[in-house]
Amino acid sequence: MQALFNSKKNLLKKKDSIFKKCTHPFVDFLWFFGIICFCVAIRHPFYLGLSLLAGVLFNILQKNWHALKLIIYCVPIFIFLSALNPLVSHWGETVLFLIFGKPFTKEAFFYGLNMGLIFLAMFEWFLCFGCVMTVDKFTYLFAPIFPSVSLMVVMILRLVPFCIRRGREISDGRWAIGLKKVAFKQKFSVLNAVMSSILEDGVMTALSMEKRGYGTARRTSFLNYRWRFSDFCELFFLSFCAFFIVCGIKNGNCAVNFYPVISFSKIFASLQSAETFFAFAGFLFLPMIVNFFLGIKNAL
Incomplete structure (x- = not known):
């Protein structure tokens, strides 16, 4: 009975180690680095909302409940950033009302919402980065060079x-x-x-x-990470997705011009490039999908 209990316990530990260490630290670092760079370069609310959703889902799968609690405290900052931009910037043609004689425009308000969404997405992914890229992985990557x-x-x-x-x-x-x-x-x-x-x-x-x-x-280093065939496949797929994302950013498919007039039809019209959107989704959700199938495989 005790041997059966120990075998189940070892199996759970094996699943946990597979889930958290299934990829090489270099691949993990490039993945986070690419996401953070894309969140800065992309100014489309749909892309940013998808990035925020992926970050929350990643923390749920990693059971990083502390990060999910911290995101609640960032909601007031999101509201503050959304309301601050119309008070400072008065660009836009659609005036909603006046505050101290200054116009409060719809375009400036939506631009502030977009900036707040960027802040939430970046904050969530930095929490994910701290959960995955631990001190030992960071030392393993950069100690031989710097x-x-x-x-x-x-x-x-x-x-x-x-x-x-x-x-x-x-x-x-x-x-x-x-x-x-x-x-x-x-x-x-x-x-x-x-x-x-x-x-x-x-x-x-x-x-x-x-x-x-x-x-x-x-x-x-006391840890010895080895490259596997799956790491090369993931790196190739991330590079493939990053190529389409960079092309989409260069062609203006990942940005919305909020000024001088903003409309929902204008936002949806910028999503005509489906390959850029699916490439961005694949870049975000690839490690979670891989870990999910690995968990199913080891459960069977």
Whole structure:
């Protein structure tokens, strides 16, 4: 019975590792890099909405519930950006109403909605990037080329969550011995303890690296990712989709001119290039589809 339980447990671990490590880190990095670049270059609301949907679905499949909670807090920022543009920019011919004698135009409002949608899509994909491209993958990719820069970037990325976690531990410890957590003066005491802890850990890490001979020999990684045939196929398909997307951006199929007049027929007319839209959808959803079929294959 215990052996059966252990076999099921190992199978679940195998499925989880397959789902999270089914592709080479270089392919994952190029995928995220391409998505972020396309989100910046594409200004069409349908493309951006599809990108946001893919990012939310990716976080759901990765069970990154923290990212899904953070996206809720970005909704007020989305509303603020949408309302700010008509208050600053008064371009457009369709005036909805006047605010302090300044026209509030429909074109400026839709342009602000589009900018807010870009912000939401970029924020969601950066959360996906942080979930997949972990510190070990980032170090594996860039340490052989830029060892000092990669080490510094990894330490910077690690610093913020480390400070938050250590501050919470110190604050809970002070509360356990009877000290208040809400007092403003106590916050400075916790901050002082966190900074002291960071400096002490830095000194200990530096001494440990020096004693172990860091920098005296060729740098190696404790993870060994190998290229597989599936990685080359995914890289080829992503390059194929990226070619059509770049051609669509160059031909103006992925942009909407909101000024001087905007209409829904004008937005739909810019979607005449179906190959660009399907190429963008394939670029977004390819890793999720591959992981889905791999999960089904290993379940059977």
